[in-house]
Amino acid sequence: MSRRTRVAGRNAVVTGASSGIGAAVAERLAAMGCPLVLVGRDRDRLAAVRARTGGRAVVADLGTARGVESVAEAAVDWVELLIHVAGIGWAGPLADTPATTVDELMAVNLGAPVQLTRALLPTLRAADGHVVFVASIAAIGVANEAVYAATKAGLRGFADAVRLESGVGVTTVLPGVVATEYFRRRGTAYHRRFPRMVPPQRVAAGLVGAVEGGKAEVFVPRWLTLGARVHGAAPATFARLSRRFDPPAR
Numbered sequence: 001m002s003r004r005t006r007v008a009g010r011n012a013v014v015t016g017a018s019s020g021i022g023a024a025v026a027e028r029l030a031a032m033g034c035p036l037v038l039v040g041r042d043r044d045r046l047a048a049v050r051a052r053t054g055g056r057a058v059v060a061d062l063g064t065a066r067g068v069e070s071v072a073e074a075a076v077d078w079v080e081l082l083i084h085v086a087g088i089g090w091a092g093p094l095a096d097t098p099a100t101t102v103d104e105l106m107a108v109n110l111g112a113p114v115q116l117t118r119a120l121l122p123t124l125r126a127a128d129g130h131v132v133f134v135a136s137i138a139a140i141g142v143a144n145e146a147v148y149a150a151t152k153a154g155l156r157g158f159a160d161a162v163r164l165e166s167g168v169g170v171t172t173v174l175p176g177v178v179a180t181e182y183f184r185r186r187g188t189a190y191h192r193r194f195p196r197m198v199p200p201q202r203v204a205a206g207l208v209g210a211v212e213g214g215k216a217e218v219f220v221p222r223w224l225t226l227g228a229r230v231h232g233a234a235p236a237t238f239a240r241l242s243r244r245f246d247p248p249a250r
């Protein structure tokens with residue numbers, strides 16, 4: 001369990017707000033009367049979301065220390081809900097993954113949420129606030145997404161530790177496959193038959209419900225919880241099933 005946190009009307013920072021899941025979260029929070037800080041790199045897309053949600057746009061590259069600092073500066077002494085959605089993917093065998101891509105995945109998916117949470121923790125504590133990390137079902141291990149999986153598993157471990165030590169509410173959201181621009185941007189289409197894609201609004205609804213309900217983790221769709229349970233209780237069986245449905249590349 002995490003702490004139950006009221007969402008309506010609270011000041012919220014949403015990273016990755018210019019697209020997909022982040023934009024859907026921003027729209028849901030705006031409908032609940034939350035003043036927003038919307039973070040992304042793409043100025044025009046951020047402005048289009050802001051036209052629907054209100055709030056303040058902060059254009060920042062979370063792959064850089066300067067970008068992370070500018071978001072922290074915009075949110076300090078203000079933020080009550082810190083929602084980390086920004087992220088990038090990459091698919092392919094580990095040995096073919098460019099070293100620069102490894103660095104970028106680590107910086108955007110893991111480094112930025114860690115640094116931003118660290119910088120804003122005193123503000124969140126004073127506000128009885130809540131931090132949300134959008135991880136992925138890949139956190140339990142997916143073939144040909146080793147670095148991405150590592151960043152998402154790292155995020156999950158970080159969330160578990162912060163939940164224990166900080167006194168603020170902490171929720172991890174683990175989506176399966178979501179219909180966004182994620183796959184086009186990573187340069188590799190989604191090829192598996194399941195899990196099926198869900199709309200980003202479903203993830204946004206699961207996220208808000210989990211914060212209000214005091215859930216430590218939520219899988220979207222919910223049935224993916226089963227995969228995580230098998231992974232935890234019977235890792236060898238999980239690995240056997242994974243190899244059967246998604247054989248390793250040669």
Ligand SMILES: NC(=O)c1ccc[n+]([C@@H]2O[C@H](COP(=O)([O-])OP(=O)(O)OC[C@H]3O[C@@H](n4cnc5c(N)ncnc54)[C@H](OP(=O)(O)O)[C@@H]3O)[C@@H](O)[C@H]2O)c1
Nearest residue numbers: 016018019020021040041042062086087136177178180182
């Ligand atoms: N789609 C899926 O199937 C799926 C499944 C599980 C988990 N997730 C996770 O969900 C999150 C959102 O993904 P999505 O599906 O909504 O993909 P998306 O539509 O591609 O959105 C990604 C968001 O991250 C932002 N972003 C990327 N790099 C950034 C950087 N260097 N600095 C600042 N912002 C950056 C993008 O902003 P700009 O374009 O403005 O830079 C965009 O707003 C990611 O963390 C992803 O790993 C997605």
